Amino acid sequence: MIYIGAEEIISPxxxxxxxxxxxxxxxxxxxxxxxxxxxNKTPVHLSKITDLQFEHPFDSLLEKVLISLSEKIxxxxxxxxxxxxxISSTKGAIENIIGDQFGRSVxxxxxxxxxxHQPVVxxxxxxxxxxxxxxxxxFISAGLYDHAIVIGCDLVSDFVLYGFQSLFAISEKxxxxxxxxxxxxxxxxxxxxxxVSNSPSVFREAPLxxxxxxxxxxxxxxxxxSRTGEGLFRSVKKTMExxxxxxxxIDFISAHGTxxxxxxxxxxxxxxxxxxxxxPLNSFKGYFGxxxxxxxxxxxxxxxxxxxxxxxxxxxxxxxxxxxxxLNIIEENKxxxxxxILKTASGFGGGNASLIIQKL
Amino acid sequence: xxxxxxxxxLTNKSxxxxxxxxxxRDTDSQDSWLKQLYKEQEIVYPKFYKMxxxxxxxxxxxxxxxxxxxxxxxxYQDDEIALLFANRFSSVDSDVRFKRSYQEQASPSPALFVxxxxxxxxxxxxxxxxxxxxxxxxxxxxxxADFYINYVEILLSTGSGASLCGWLxxxxxxxxxxLFFVEKEGKGxxxxxxxxxxxxxxx
Amino acid sequence: xxxxKEDLKKQIIEQLNLEDIQVSEIADDALLFxxxxxxxxxxxxxxxxxxxxxxxxxxxxxxxxxxxxxxSINTMADYITRRKAEQAV
Numbered sequence: 001m002i003y004i005g006a007e008e009i010i011s012p013x014x015x016x017x018x019x020x021x022x023x024x025x026x027x028x029x030x031x032x033x034x035x036x037x038x039x040n041k042t043p044v045h046l047s048k049i050t051d052l053q054f055e056h057p058f059d060s061l062l063e064k065v066l067i068s069l070s071e072k073i074x075x076x077x078x079x080x081x082x083x084x085x086x087i088s089s090t091k092g093a094i095e096n097i098i099g100d101q102f103g104r105s106v107x108x109x110x111x112x113x114x115x116x117h118q119p120v121v122x123x124x125x126x127x128x129x130x131x132x133x134x135x136x137x138x139f140i141s142a143g144l145y146d147h148a149i150v151i152g153c154d155l156v157s158d159f160v161l162y163g164f165q166s167l168f169a170i171s172e173k174x175x176x177x178x179x180x181x182x183x184x185x186x187x188x189x190x191x192x193x194x195x196v197s198n199s200p201s202v203f204r205e206a207p208l209x210x211x212x213x214x215x216x217x218x219x220x221x222x223x224x225x226s227r228t229g230e231g232l233f234r235s236v237k238k239t240m241e242x243x244x245x246x247x248x249x250i251d252f253i254s255a256h257g258t259x260x261x262x263x264x265x266x267x268x269x270x271x272x273x274x275x276x277x278x279x280p281l282n283s284f285k286g287y288f289g290x291x292x293x294x295x296x297x298x299x300x301x302x303x304x305x306x307x308x309x310x311x312x313x314x315x316x317x318x319x320x321x322x323x324x325x326x327l328n329i330i331e332e333n334k335x336x337x338x339x340x341i342l343k344t345a346s347g348f349g350g351g352n353a354s355l356i357i358q359k360l
Numbered sequence: 361x362x363x364x365x366x367x368x369x370l371t372n373k374s375x376x377x378x379x380x381x382x383x384x385r386d387t388d389s390q391d392s393w394l395k396q397l398y399k400e401q402e403i404v405y406p407k408f409y410k411m412x413x414x415x416x417x418x419x420x421x422x423x424x425x426x427x428x429x430x431x432x433x434x435x436y437q438d439d440e441i442a443l444l445f446a447n448r449f450s451s452v453d454s455d456v457r458f459k460r461s462y463q464e465q466a467s468p469s470p471a472l473f474v475x476x477x478x479x480x481x482x483x484x485x486x487x488x489x490x491x492x493x494x495x496x497x498x499x500x501x502x503x504x505a506d507f508y509i510n511y512v513e514i515l516l517s518t519g520s521g522a523s524l525c526g527w528l529x530x531x532x533x534x535x536x537x538x539l540f541f542v543e544k545e546g547k548g549x550x551x552x553x554x555x556x557x558x559x560x561x562x563x
Numbered sequence: 564x565x566x567x568k569e570d571l572k573k574q575i576i577e578q579l580n581l582e583d584i585q586v587s588e589i590a591d592d593a594l595l596f597x598x599x600x601x602x603x604x605x606x607x608x609x610x611x612x613x614x615x616x617x618x619x620x621x622x623x624x625x626x627x628x629x630x631x632x633x634x635s636i637n638t639m640a641d642y643i644t645r646r647k648a649e650q651a652v
Contacts, residue, residue, distance in 0.1 A: 039468065090477060092450075098459060099452045099531065102499050120507065121499035123450055124479040131496060138514045159455075162462045163473035167609060168626045212518070215494050216439060217486035223474040224605060234439060234492055238519070348474065349483035351495050395582070406602070409582040467617050470609035471579070 002137045003200050004357060005207030006072035007301035008065050011190040011288050012049050016068060021305040024313055025333060029287050031174040031186050037156075039165050045174050047188030047289030048156050058093040059105045061153050061191035063112060069149065069193045074202040077195075078113055082146035084139055085109070085119035087153065088132035089293035092121075095157040117145075126256070126347030127215065128152065129192075129296020130355055134213035136196040141212070146198050152297030153191040160292070161187055167223070169260055175290070177257035177283035177315060178264050178329050180322035185258045188289025192298035206360065208304055211245070213355030214238040223348050225263050229270025231352035236274050236344060239354040245340065247275045250356075252312060252341040254303045257283020258290055259317070263346065268323035279342075282330045286316030296345045300355070303341050307359050312336045362516060363546035366429040367559055368421050370397075370537040377428050379562055393535075394420060410471065411484060412454045413530050418445070418481035419488065421539040422524065429541055432524070440521035442494040443482045444511055449531045450478045450499050481528065494520055503527050503538070505556040512542050512551065527560065567640050570618075578614045579607050591636045600635075608633055621646045 008016065012030030013023040030047035038044040054060035070078055077083050087109075092101035102121045110119060122132040129152040136148025154160075164170050164185065171184035200207055216238065218231035226232075240246070253276060255267055264283075271277055284299045291298055306313060314330045321329075344354045369376045375383040375397060383400060385393045394416040398408055401423050408419060426432045432441070454475040462468035474480065479497035486492070494515055500507060512523045522543045529536040538560050542551050549555045572586045581601065594600040596608070603611075608626065611633050615621040621643060623629050632642035 039462070094455065098455050099449055101450060101455075103448075103501060106501070118501065118504070122496065123477070123499050124482075124495065124497050125477045135496065135511070138518070139510070142510070142514050142517070144510050158462070159459060159476075162468040163458065163470075163476065166462075166468040166470040166473055166613070167606075214519070215496070216492050217443075217483065217495050219438075219486040219490050219492050221487065221604075222480050222483040231492060242519070348477055349479040349495070350486055351479060351483070406581070406583055409580045465617070467613050469613055471606050474606055 002140055002196060002198060002210045003203065003207035004194055004196050004210040005203045005205060005304065006069055006195040007304045008068045008072070008193045009190065009298055009301050010049070010061060010065055010192070011298065012047050013287065017301055017305055021302065021309065024287050024302065025311065027316065029174060029316055030188060031289055037161065039162050044161065044170060045186045046156050047186060049189055056093065056096065057155055058153060059108050062087070062105060062109050062151055065151055065191045065193045066109065066113060066149070069195065072204050073195055077147045077202055078149070079116065080147065081116045084117050084145045084148050085115055086132045086136055086148055086150045087119055087121045088128040088150065088297055089121060089153050090123060090125060090128060091154060091157060091160055094159050095155065123293065124351055125349050126292055126295060127345040127351040127353040128293040129300070130213065130343060130345040130353040131215055131296070133194065133196060133210070133297065133300060134215070134353065134355055137210050137212060140196060140198050147202065148196040149193060150196060150297055151191065151193045152294035154189060154292040154294045156187050156189045171259060174317060175259035175285050176317040177259040177285050178322055178327065179318045180320040182259040182261065182264060182322055184260055186285070186289040188291045190288055190291040190294045190298050192294055192301045194297060194301055208307060209358040209360050211243040211356040211358065213353060215351060215353040218350035218352065220350055222350065225266035225346060227266065229266045229273060231350060232267060232270035232344060232346050233273045235352040235354045236270070236342065239356060243356055245356060249340050250276065250279050250342050251338045252303070252306065253279050253281040254299050254341065254343045255281050255283050256344055256346045257285050257315070259285055265323050267346070268325040268327055271327060272325040277325060277327050280312050280328050280330050282313060282315035296343070296353070300343050300357070303343055304357065307338045307341065307357070310335055310337050362512070362542050362544050362551040364540050364549040364551050364555065364559060365431065365543045365546040366425050367538065367540035368424050369562065370417060370421055370535055372535050377424050382424070405488065412451070412475040413535070414451060414453060414478065414528055415475065415481040415484045417528055417530060417535060417537050418526060419484055421526070421537060422485055425539055425541055431543065432541060436521045438490055439492040441491050442515040442520035442523040443485060443491070444496050444508065444515065444523055445482060445526040445528060446498040446500050446507065447478065447528045447530070448499065448501060451476050452531050503560055505553045505560065508556060509551065509553055516544055564640060564644070567643065568636050571636055571639055574614055574618050578610055579603065589636060594635055595633055615643070619643050
């Protein structure tokens, strides 16, 4: 069996998973209007960590989150020969370094924590986080390692912000996933980590069970989602089938929900094809914005916190149905016992990935 | 046991399939090296011209592998071929060009921005070939045979029938690319660290 | 006007990397986003917005505005002429 836990989160809402979760229970969002941030010095809504005063913010966030994570586990495993570090990120330190935007950070972390193996950077657009967690589980199942530390991290940069502005994909208001008024994403920055392991005893707090996840490509367009949700449909279907999970077993879906018109519509179509429209669902983008390579990890971390706290968190920013298919979008926080949850992600390059976590 | 059933290399000067030289760059040509190779393939795919160097390289080499090994086209379902690619510098070529578009020309180019993710090449391959299988793009400090060996064995034991793998090192106009196709059955090069390293370093 | 249309065709070929297409192959009334025309896609549409700003000093703030303007070379030329006239007022 593969276990997952020791989740940590650094975001505008706090520097621990606990702080983040408490803020979310109080319906707080990390998104605010940032003056001069956009192209031609326009104000833009962002979920930005304001006190990020480091010379190398990307390296420092990786370091900070790994220190926090080590306090939640048997810290000997960090330097173990049986441990691999997977870093999920789209652009790394692009603001400072163009070219080798991961090299220095990875070398720094490897040295700083005396890691035995070369860390692997998974850079697969917005599905990187879910893919990295799945890769960690795969490495362990295959007997190559016993533990995989997965860190997802991306920063807000001019590079990425101007890019999404050139695509007219940035929302004027804070993003509104699945809502009828939604009109684009809000970018966010965050760093989040989880431990995946074959040993329940290395976690200080009881872990959960991680089932085998899968990915599938849309084979449709490099930057636009498939109209039929084909890749997402295939990935979730595979993940459910290989684990013998039916649509009745799933208690909650942490959807991707970027709040672009086409993405959220695509997801609704895929969930309809999967007979999952009855399952309570949200997008966490209203709390953190779209944190790109960090998104899959941070959203899995919060989902784990929801299971631990027996609560469904509402889909912040959602008011009115905005997709052709009606989904069961969570409108208010409510206590609920959660046993099995599905996390999905979709992204540029046509990628889709999914994973399932169960309460033990 | 699995096998490397076909492989190819591309450098700035030459292109090899299964170790055999199949094309050399015409330095007098007006066309870019990749465009020269594209023209030699008998396909019409105007989208090729819009791709960045990373995607063009992945695209051309995949076409060459398909010619050399018909299994890639015929032997697998649309979701059975997994794509596992890696390189050192992510999408640096497009990153530099996109940054120039907003810093020097003050107009960020959306067409350049969409190529500033290394996994876009996987999307291009999936779109053209209608492949719905597993995808992963990793960034590593150097070609690591064990990474491919380990992860392909995982992919092949969890539903994928074959894996198209690539190392696409492209930076400062310098191309060092190696693509190989791994199948569960076949003959020739066994898929192990020793033979993979040997094939990778062949050119 | 004819000069503007010729210029537009050259600019489109350059900006959108349509390397296999010649100016003479683009008819003034061909539908740019139709597969029988140039077969452009949504990213190309955004790139046309960049083109308008870069070569003609015209800002399009909402992509929807571009939709009608970008139907063909004729509509693009009309749009540019109209916007320039507005700027002159």
